[in-house]
Amino acid sequence: MAAAAPLLAEASQAFGQLAGLGRILPNPDLLVRPYMRREAVLSSRIENTHTSFSELVAFEFTREEAGDGSAREVLNYVAALEYGLRHVSEHGITMDLVRGIHRTLMQGARGERTSTPGEIRMVQHHIGGGSTDPADAHFVPPPPEYVPELLERLFEYLSAPKPGVPTLTEAAWMHYQFETIHPFLDGNGRVGRVLIPLLFALRNEMPHPLLYLSPYFEHNRSRYYDLLFAVSARSEWAAWHQYFLEGVRDQSRTAIELAERILDLGAKWQRLLDEQGAPRTAHRLAELVHQQLAVDGPTAAKLLGVSKVTAYKAIYTLVDAGILVQHGERARDRVYIAGELRDMMEAAS
Numbered sequence: 056m057a058a059a060a061p062l063l064a065e066a067s068q069a070f071g072q073l074a075g076l077g078r079i080l081p082n083p084d085l086l087v088r089p090y091m092r093r094e095a096v097l098s099s100r101i102e103n104t105h106t107s108f109s110e111l112v113a114f115e116f117t118r119e120e121a122g123d124g125s126a127r128e129v130l131n132y133v134a135a136l137e138y139g140l141r142h143v144s145e146h147g148i149t150m151d152l153v154r155g156i157h158r159t160l161m162q163g164a165r166g167e168r169t170s171t172p173g174e175i176r177m178v179q180h181h182i183g184g185g186s187t188d189p190a191d192a193h194f195v196p197p198p199p200e201y202v203p204e205l206l207e208r209l210f211e212y213l214s215a216p217k218p219g220v221p222t223l224t225e226a227a228w229m230h231y232q233f234e235t236i237h238p239f240l241d242g243n244g245r246v247g248r249v250l251i252p253l254l255f256a257l258r259n260e261m262p263h264p265l266l267y268l269s270p271y272f273e274h275n276r277s278r279y280y281d282l283l284f285a286v287s288a289r290s291e292w293a294a295w296h297q298y299f300l301e302g303v304r305d306q307s308r309t310a311i312e313l314a315e316r317i318l319d320l321g322a323k324w325q326r327l328l329d330e331q332g333a334p335r336t337a338h339r340l341a342e343l344v345h346q347q348l349a350v351d352g353p354t355a356a357k358l359l360g361v362s363k364v365t366a367y368k369a370i371y372t373l374v375d376a377g378i379l380v381q382h383g384e385r386a387r388d389r390v391y392i393a394g395e396l397r398d399m400m401e402a403a404s
Contacts, residue, residue, distance in 0.1 A: 059296055066223055066300040069307035070266065076314055077263035084346050085321070086265055086314050089400050092348070094267035095132035098248045101273050104128050108401045109392055112349045113382045116390045128164045135160040136249050140264060143253045148213045148229075150206060153238070156249055160242050170241035175202055180237055194284055196237035205236045213254070222258045226251050227299035231286055248272070265310055270403070271302035313403050320396060321345040324378050336365060337372040344379065349392040 077083050096108050106114075106129045114126040135156045142152055158173030182194040197205060209232050217225065233247040248269055255261040272279045275298075282298050285291040324341045336359055343358050344350055350358075356366035370391055373379040380394040 059293065059300060062297060062300045062304070063221060063223065066304040066307070067221065069304045069311070070223065070261070073265055073307040073310050074261040074263075076311060077261065077265050080263075082346065083263040083265075086310075086317060087263055088346055089317065089348060089396070090265055090267060090310065090313075091133055091136060093400050093403065094248075094269050095129050095136070097273045098245050098267075098269035099125070099129045099132055101248075101269065101276060101279075102244055109382060109397045112392060112397070113390045116349060116351050116354065117385075117388070124165055131160050131162060131164055132245055132249075135246070136252070136264070139249055139253045140256060143257050147210070147257055148250060148253060149210050150203075152253075153206070153210075153246060153250075157239050157242055157246050160245055160249075170239065175199075175206070175238050176240050178240075180240065182237070194287065196235065202236060202238050206238055209233065209236065213257075216258060222255065222260050223300060223303055224296065225258075226254050227296050229254060230299070231283060231295060234283055235287055265314075266303070266307055268299075268302045268306055270309070271306050275302075309403065313399070316399060317345075317396065320399070324376075327376050327378070328372075331372075331376060333372050333376070334369070336361060336369040337376075340366075340369040340373060341378060344373065344393050345396070348396060349382065349390055350379070351388060351390050 077086070080086070092108060092111055096106060096111055099106065104125045106126045110126050111129050111133075114130060138159045139152065139156050142155065146152065154173040154175070161170045161172035164170070177199050179198055180196050182196070196202075209229070213225075213229060216222070230247050230251055233250060234243060237243045239246065248267075251268055252261070252264040252266065255266065256264060278298065282291070282295040286295050321342070324345070325338060328338050328341060339359055340350070340355055343355075347354075347358075350370065352363050352367050352370065355370055356363045359366055359369065361369075370379060374381070374391065378393060378395070379391040382390045382392045
């Protein structure tokens with residue numbers, strides 16, 4: 056622990072700055088919504104489920120997708136994270152909470168039937184290897200009869216802060232423990248990554264969910280898996296702890312830099328519309344798009360409290376200003392995305 060002290064100090068400072076930013080913003084949702092969707096895209100990508108940021112945002116409006124259904128699975132991740140954030144303050148991180156997160160994550164997803172959503176596994180699992188023989192596997196989680204007790208011990212430990220244990224260290228330990236227990240047939244990695252911002256919220260150290268580590272894990276995927284395995288195989292906790300803290304430090308700094316660019320972009324839009332003498336509805340729509348990321352005609356009319364004709368006029372004003380671009384080739388019920396904001400989030404991925 057002493058060897059990690061300088062890195063822990065760096066990570067804690069960056070983490071605190073990001074948490075402070077969330078507390079002082081008049082509208083933290085300007086960051087929460089895009090950050091949460093960026094996390095969903097990248098956490099799912101670790102599991103080889105690929106959907107772009109713009110595809111996910113458009114799917115929220117259309118519920119239509121071509122291909123393998125990956126956008127629905129990524130949107131499920133958003134729903135699972137939102138479910139966890141709504142409920143974690145009530146009873147903490149518990150068996151019921153984790154099962155609810157898993158149920159939400161796997162609902163309607165590929166393999167839903169075989170993954171038994173919300174149910175703790177009843178069979179022996181193994182990870183990696185080229186055969187069905189656990190002896191050939193890269194990692195073998197605990198037998199199913201031990202899983203409920205192991206989870207309860209984990210949740211009991213997390214039920215209250217431990218004096219002298221920094222929350223960042225606690226989060227690193229929690230994530231390792233959950234992944235090692237591997238309580239579900241599928242979706243363990245995603246549930247385990249959802250639990251990280253939930254712990255920060257539970258400890259009231261980052262009530263607005265702005266820090267996510269999946270971008271860091273995804274860019275360092277092999278090391279992520281190797282270090283998790285090394286803790287189990289060789290008790291190499293220090294290397295995993297260091298890796299986790301580096302992720303907190305780097306992603307906190309990235310999130311702060313990205314926040315500044317997102318906020319500057321909103322101010323730029325308002326100046327642009329002022330210069331063009333745009334009507335007040337266009338200004339209001341730009342504010343809404345800044346938070347919502349995309350819009351269609353019916354949604355714009357509802358949010359603005361105006362007719363569809365007036366809503367579409369505002370949309371076209373934003374299109375002419377270069378703020379909105381049409382997503383896809385639909386002739387009707389078109390979805391318009393904030394192109395520059397989309398590019399910003401995808402570049403940050």
